[in-house]
Amino acid sequence: MNVVLVDGTYELFRHFYALPPAIDASGQDTAAVRGVLRFVMKLLRDGATHVGVATDHVIESFRNGLWAGYKTGAGIDPRLRAQFVPLEQALEEAGIVVWPMIELEADDALASAARRAAADRRVDRVFILTPDKDLAQSVVGDRVVQADSRTGAVRDEAGVIAKFGVPPGSIPDFLALVGDASDGYPGLPGWGPRSAAAVLSRFSHLEQIPDAVSEWHADVRNSARLAATLAKNRELAMLFRELATLRTDAPVFESVDELKWRSTGRDVRL
Numbered sequence: 001m002n003v004v005l006v007d008g009t010y011e012l013f014r015h016f017y018a019l020p021p022a023i024d025a026s027g028q029d030t031a032a033v034r035g036v037l038r039f040v041m042k043l044l045r046d047g048a049t050h051v052g053v054a055t056d057h058v059i060e061s062f063r064n065g066l067w068a069g070y071k072t073g074a075g076i077d078p079r080l081r082a083q084f085v086p087l088e089q090a091l092e093e094a095g096i097v098v099w100p101m102i103e104l105e106a107d108d109a110l111a112s113a114a115r116r117a118a119a120d121r122r123v124d125r126v127f128i129l130t131p132d133k134d135l136a137q138s139v140v141g142d143r144v145v146q147a148d149s150r151t152g153a154v155r156d157e158a159g160v161i162a163k164f165g166v167p168p169g170s171i172p173d174f175l176a177l178v179g180d181a182s183d184g185y186p187g188l189p190g191w192g193p194r195s196a197a198a199v200l201s202r203f204s205h206l207e208q209i210p211d212a213v214s215e216w217h218a219d220v221r222n223s224a225r226l227a228a229t230l231a232k233n234r235e236l237a238m239l240f241r242e243l244a245t246l247r248t249d250a251p252v253f254e255s256v257d258e259l260k261w262r263s264t265g266r267d268v269r270l
Contacts, residue, residue, distance in 0.1 A: 125142075134246060142156040170200045206241060
């Protein structure tokens with residue numbers, strides 16, 4: 001069997017900005033909810049049997065307590081924000097397993113579900129439907145892969161290395177150095193994707209990167225300046241890595257059997 005894990009937050013955003021408003025009898029816009037529900041039901045029609053959807057029921061998470069600049073719900077269009085709960089309800093009514101996250105994030109739920117599903121020998125492949133670079137750390141060989149629902153692109157471990165220059169296990173370290181604007185942390189001054197990939201391809205993790213520039217790759221540009229920046233900001237880099245590291249212990253399911261879709265026979269109306 002294959003397991004399909006959907007980033008419900010991403011899909012809600014994607015459909016909100018792609019579709020014209022659809023106002024229901026109560027005056028609420030439900031276009032994005034309808035779009036996501038149609039998308040998930042199409043996955044089932046196309047052959048998906050085991051599906052789970054993760055949402056950010058509350059945008060803020062424990063990470064906001066670690067870094068003041070971490071992403072919040074500020075600036076989200078109220079019409080979009082108002083569709084999170086209706087989406088969760090609509091999916092549940094349709095018989096789809098939903099993980100509405102509060103203390104943790106949807107990404108943590110996806111990482112946790114991917115780890116649990118991959119541990120089941122009956123599972124052939126796990127597809128994580130999200131373009132979010134954070135989830136690249138959850139990719140395992142060609143068994144746990146990322147899939148972009150918009151473009152159809154599938155990224156396995158070789159694809160992660162081709163895109164970022166580092167394997168999945170080094171993605172949190174990579175993001176700690178270069179930052180992640182969408183999540184609200186800046187990375188270290190002067191560090192970019194090329195320099196981070198060049199250094200991490202040799203040393204893998206932050207704590208393994210030596211202060212001595214002579215031990216770095218010879219082709220790392222401005223290595224002395226980068227080394228000085230890292231030496232000065234190691235604790236900050238470690239904090240950023242903690243922000244980038246997805247939790248894999250979210251209480252998503254005990255058995256992959258729980259993800260098998262069973263029609264409720266209910267007519268989901270929006």
